[in-house]
Amino acid sequence: MENNAKTTWNIDTAHSEINFKVKHMMISTVSGHFENFEGKAETDNPDFKNADFSFSAKVDSVNTNNKDRDNHLKSDEFFGSDKHPKLTFKSKSFDGNKVTGDLTIKDVTKEITLDAEYNGTAVDPYGQTKAGFEFEGNINRKDFGLTWNAVTEAGSVVVSDKVKLIASLQFIKQ
Known part of the structure; x- marks a missing residue:
């Protein structure tokens, strides 16, 4: 009988890090991140193929290094x-190169696909087995009800619709 037990990695x-980047006035990029998040991977496979990933971030932990902007983002x-x-x-x-799943923001759920890079596993000095991943891709913020915008005097929008997501994640084998 084969062993189909899944291993959980938190x-x-x-x-x-969970980061995002968005163009501001179409001439510069604003970066931000979420400070409070959690997630896990579940897999029965040492290369994580067909692993199940889940993740959540507390929206009020958003940080763009500007309190007024952060408060606007939370509004x-x-x-x-x-x-x-x-x-x-x-x-x-x-599949090892892409992860597809449901992203939910403001009670709106859309399927997204992110590029994925599995960086391998290693044992840290404390004997814990860790696995590293990079996930990256773009979403349209308006798909999730993040529709606020303004227009400059020159006619360009203040905030781009396209948001780049970059997640650099290390998991600990449980």
């Missing part, structure tokens, strides 16, 4: 963190 938040014009405190991702497939 995100090591001390060695992981109803963007994330509406009072009514929608978390954003979540649940994978449907992972």
